[in-house]
Amino acid sequence: EKGGYDHYMLKEIHEQPTALRQALSGRIDLERGTADLDLTFPAGFLDSLDEIQFVACGTSFYAAHYAAHLTESFADVRATAELASEYTVDGGGDPRRTLTVAVTQSGETADTLGALRRANGTGIRTLAVTNTLGSTVTRDADDSLFIRAGPEIGVAATKTFASQVTTMALLSVFVAQERNALSAADARDVLTDLRGLPGAVQQVLDDAGDVREAATAFVDASAYFFVSRAHGYPVALEGALKLKEIAYDHAEGFAAGELKHGPLALVTEDTPILAVLTEGTRPEETLNNVAEAQTRGAPAIGIVDGSVETNSLDTAFSVPSLGPVTPLVANVYFQLFAYAIANQQGRSIDKPRNLAKSVTVE
Ligand code: M6R
Numbered sequence: 001e002k003g004g005y006d007h008y009m010l011k012e013i014h015e016q017p018t019a020l021r022q023a024l025s026g027r028i029d030l031e032r033g034t035a036d037l038d039l040t041f042p043a044g045f046l047d048s049l050d051e052i053q054f055v056a057c058g059t060s061f062y063a064a065h066y067a068a069h070l071t072e073s074f075a076d077v078r079a080t081a082e083l084a085s086e087y088t089v090d091g092g093g094d095p096r097r098t099l100t101v102a103v104t105q106s107g108e109t110a111d112t113l114g115a116l117r118r119a120n121g122t123g124i125r126t127l128a129v130t131n132t133l134g135s136t137v138t139r140d141a142d143d144s145l146f147i148r149a150g151p152e153i154g155v156a157a158t159k160t161f162a163s164q165v166t167t168m169a170l171l172s173v174f175v176a177q178e179r180n181a182l183s184a185a186d187a188r189d190v191l192t193d194l195r196g197l198p199g200a201v202q203q204v205l206d207d208a209g210d211v212r213e214a215a216t217a218f219v220d221a222s223a224y225f226f227v228s229r230a231h232g233y234p235v236a237l238e239g240a241l242k243l244k245e246i247a248y249d250h251a252e253g254f255a256a257g258e259l260k261h262g263p264l265a266l267v268t269e270d271t272p273i274l275a276v277l278t279e280g281t282r283p284e285e286t287l288n289n290v291a292e293a294q295t296r297g298a299p300a301i302g303i304v305d306g307s308v309e310t311n312s313l314d315t316a317f318s319v320p321s322l323g324p325v326t327p328l329v330a331n332v333y334f335q336l337f338a339y340a341i342a343n344q345q346g347r348s349i350d351k352p353r354n355l356a357k358s359v360t361v362e
Helices: 008-014 016-024 058-075 110-121 136-140 159-178 184-195 197-205 208-216 230-247 256-261 283-295 323-344
Strands: 051-056 078-083 098-104 125-130 143-146 224-228 251-255 273-277 300-304 315-318
Touching (some): 008 323, 016 159, 016 197, 051 058, 051 110, 058 078, 058 098, 098 159, 110 136, 125 136, 125 159, 143 159, 159 184, 159 197, 159 323, 184 323, 224 230, 224 283, 230 251, 256 283, 273 283, 300 323
Parallel strands (some): 224 273
């Protein structure tokens, strides 16, 4: 049942190329340069939107954070990601010009359903982005968009994160086109990058042995710090969450620019720093922040795509450049790294202590 893998998590990490192909299947028309999603909104609704709010928890929140970046950059609309448990509708804009997107793999997370209920209560139009047909979120939201990742058994979300970001990247192109914010040529570039995802993720998976080997050197670290900027930042947060969840080690994700505003005091030679340094995430600046950590003795591991000179890193892993979705490919290295660290410590990877796959209490 685990397909020859030691854990469901590892199996699901390796299922990502297939999951991504499914997420994209039939949804890209390269010739016309359009994202074809089976979604119908009232005439003029997307065009007149003031704001798109993504609400979610945990890993889905980081996917939402990534999606908000993409939506703002393509669709010329204010886009925010909010933790579902903190979401209030007070002080928001005109509910008729707002779209709230509830992002939940299971479709049953109580905090996310609560946020959705609050949005529905003010008359805001709502959309569910989920992996689960027939789940509560699909009944409670006005519309649903499926990420088609297939079942995920491991408590740690892996392939569903990749499928959520990919599906919401399509959504951001769809919204952008309805708003005439993105030319067909620019849309075609993004869609071509998306089409490259399954192959690029496969390339990273083919390097899994190297990651395992590199992780061996860091298994006794006292903490792990993940940094990046822009849409690399949610991936840094996600990388840290995976380590916390399955290895029970202290890990934090920081916006790289914030390191010097406090967290740098935590940095020692026992705190490796892992950075996403790919095009569009302002890698030169992040590399300077990484250098400040290296000066304090921290080993530096970078995920790079050749967009900056990274000779100063102690270890580098390469990803192909795929424009705005490159950090999503970088994330696969973080998944493999967390898995390797947890596995070397003999952790209960598929069912970490104290955690449940679906959190149905607020
Ligand atoms: O089912 P959901 O996507 O709503 O779940 C949200 C979080 O509980 C979930 O992503 C959690 O953070 C994962 N265990 C992370 O790996």
